[in-house]
Amino acid sequence: MWPFSKKYSIASSGILERFTDWHCHLLPGVDDGVQTMEEALQILASYEQFRVKEVWLTPHIMEDIPNSTAMLRTRYAELKSAYKGPIFLRLASENMLDSLFEQRLAQGDLLPLGKDGKHLLVETSYFSPPYGLQNILFRIKSKGYVPVLAHPERYVYMEPKDYEQLKRLNVAFQLNLPSLVGAYGADAKRKAKWLLKNMYYQFKGTDTHSLSSWEAVAQKKQIPKDVLQLL
Numbered sequence: 001m002w003p004f005s006k007k008y009s010i011a012s013s014g015i016l017e018r019f020t021d022w023h024c025h026l027l028p029g030v031d032d033g034v035q036t037m038e039e040a041l042q043i044l045a046s047y048e049q050f051r052v053k054e055v056w057l058t059p060h061i062m063e064d065i066p067n068s069t070a071m072l073r074t075r076y077a078e079l080k081s082a083y084k085g086p087i088f089l090r091l092a093s094e095n096m097l098d099s100l101f102e103q104r105l106a107q108g109d110l111l112p113l114g115k116d117g118k119h120l121l122v123e124t125s126y127f128s129p130p131y132g133l134q135n136i137l138f139r140i141k142s143k144g145y146v147p148v149l150a151h152p153e154r155y156v157y158m159e160p161k162d163y164e165q166l167k168r169l170n171v172a173f174q175l176n177l178p179s180l181v182g183a184y185g186a187d188a189k190r191k192a193k194w195l196l197k198n199m200y201y202q203f204k205g206t207d208t209h210s211l212s213s214w215e216a217v218a219q220k221k222q223i224p225k226d227v228l229q230l231l
Contacts, residue, residue, distance in 0.1 A: 007222040010177055015231050016050035016218075022113065023058050023094065023121060023150055023174055023205025027075050030067055031060040033209040037082055042211050044083055046218070054088040056113060056205075058121055058150075061104070062096030069093075069104075069111055090115075094150055095122045097130045105143060113148060113203075119172065123150040128157055137169055148203055151176040153191035154184050163200060174203035178217045180227050196230040204231070 010016065025033020028040045047055065057076060061067050076091040083089060093111040095101050101122075104110055113119040120140060124130055140147045149166065152158060152173050163173075178184065179192040195201055208214045 007224050008228060009219055009222055010181065011050055011218040013223070013228050015177075015228065016047075016052055018051060018053045019204075020054040020056070021047070021052060021206050021208075022056050022148075022203040023176070024055060024208040025057075025059060025094075026055065026208060027057045027059045027072065027079060027091075030072060030075055031065050033059065034211075037079065039211050040079060041083060043208060043214055044085055044087060046211075046214065047087055048085050050218070052087055054090065056090045056092050058092050058094040058113070058205075060096065061093045061100070061111075063098050063100045066100055067093070069109055072111065092121055095120060097122055097124050097133070097136050102136070102139075105139060108143075110145075112145065118144065118146055119148050120145045121148045121150050121174065124155065126155055129155075134169065137166075137171060141170070146170065146172055148172040148174050150174050150205075151179065151188075151207060152200075153179045153188045153195055156187070158191070160194065163195065167200060172202045173200045174205055175201040176205060176207045178207060178213075180223045181217060183217060193227060193230075196227065 025031055026040045026043055028034045028037050034040045059067055059072055072091065072093065080089055091111055092113040110120060113121045130136060137147050149171055152163060173195065175192060179188045182189045206214065
């Protein structure tokens with residue numbers, strides 16, 4: 001049963017209990033996310049309070065942030081060594097669909113999502129798709145991967161017809177929980193609710209980039225009961 005108040009914080013709603021965070025930027029010092037080991041450990045300690053079960057670290061890989069998989073594995077090992085808590089830590093990446101991704105895909109130099117190694121977390125510009133988006137998705141699938149589109153609700157160029165087309169291509173969808181509390185604006189919140197109601201999402205994540213942003217989402221923002229019941 002849900003509490004009687006009309007709105008709930010993400011932290012108090014119970015949705016984080018046994019939660020798998022499929023998208024976050026907690027690996028320190030590798031992208032625009034968490035910058036220090038101390039901050040990463042603080043966020044993980046906060047996650048423990050809400051009984052989060054598993055965290056997939058998904059640092060950016062893009063032309064502007066050309067992280068090598070070898071370096072990311074080294075940083076991942078450092079974080080695993082420093083963290084002594086109960087949350088399972090896994091490593092993947094968030095891949096911008098740009099020319100660097102095309103090179104890495106051709107080389108097989110990737111950090112897939114999921115224990116079976118069959119999914120790739122991908123993103124595009126928020127404002128426009130890459131040239132030949134469908135062809136890129138076909139190439140991903142031809143390599144044996146399922147594309148998982150990060151935060152589809154945030155792309156200003158996408159509307160229901162675009163989501164429907166991607167679903168027909170067997171693209172999976174990953175929800176950013178902050179979208180539900182309006183963290184990215186009213187349009188992203190509207191799209192997230194529509195995608196939830198139409199059962200598009202297979203993965204959920206926080207997309208946490210810092211302790212302050214996580215606390216703002218978890219503690220200070222609120223979401224309505226009808227949205228929580230869709231999760």
